[in-house]
Amino acid sequence: MPAKPLKTPTDLPRNATSTVAQALNTILADSYALYFKTKNFHWHVSGPHFRDYHLMFDEQAAQILATTDLIAERVRKTGNVTLRSIGDISRHQTLSDNDADFVSPRDMLTELREDNLRLVEAFRAAKQAATDAGDNATEGIIDDWTDQAETRAWFLFEAGRDS
Structure with a gap:
């Protein structure tokens, strides 16, 4: 059953914010997946x-x-709805989980770097959706999240270099 529109006060068109919300919910699911994978590697490195x-x-x-x-x-x-459960996250995420018993440190660095770069791509697509919707607040905040993900990818890259 589709979610009922919320009565949140906004001057943004409902159909436009729905597209942005879909993009952000996928990013939210991927952020939780990346968070858990990063903690997994933190625990097992x-x-x-x-x-x-x-x-x-x-x-x-x-x-x-x-x-x-x-x-x-x-x-x-x-005025949109967001994720509600672990199941909801798994239905929306595009990043793969890693349930391997052992992952080498080098493979951890590579996998997390690639996942962060995929998140950057998703942020850029969501920013374009926000631009198309006239949602300048979402556009602006996405810049910060993009920069953070790029910085994480850079650190992971540099940590994995041989020389």
Whole structure:
């Protein structure tokens, strides 16, 4: 059953904000998937760079988790509904989970970097949807989230370089 429109006060057209909300809900699901994967790798990293990777993964996970509330609240401010459960997250996420018993530190760095770059692509697509909808507030806040994901990808890249 489709969600009933909320009576949230906004001057943005309902059909336009619905498109933006769909994009943001996918990003929200991917953010939770990336958060959990980053924490998984934080818990399971091993090897000579354990401390550095362990701390970096924890910092990145905290940053990702901090954006989830902002994303969901932006969806709600435009009169739309957001995700409600772990099942809802799994139905919307596009990033793959990693349930492997062992992942090498190098593979962790690579996988998280690629996932962050996919999130950057999703942010850019959502920004375009916000631009098309005339939703300048969403456009502006997405810039910050994009920069954060790009920075995480950069750190993961640099940490994985041989020289």
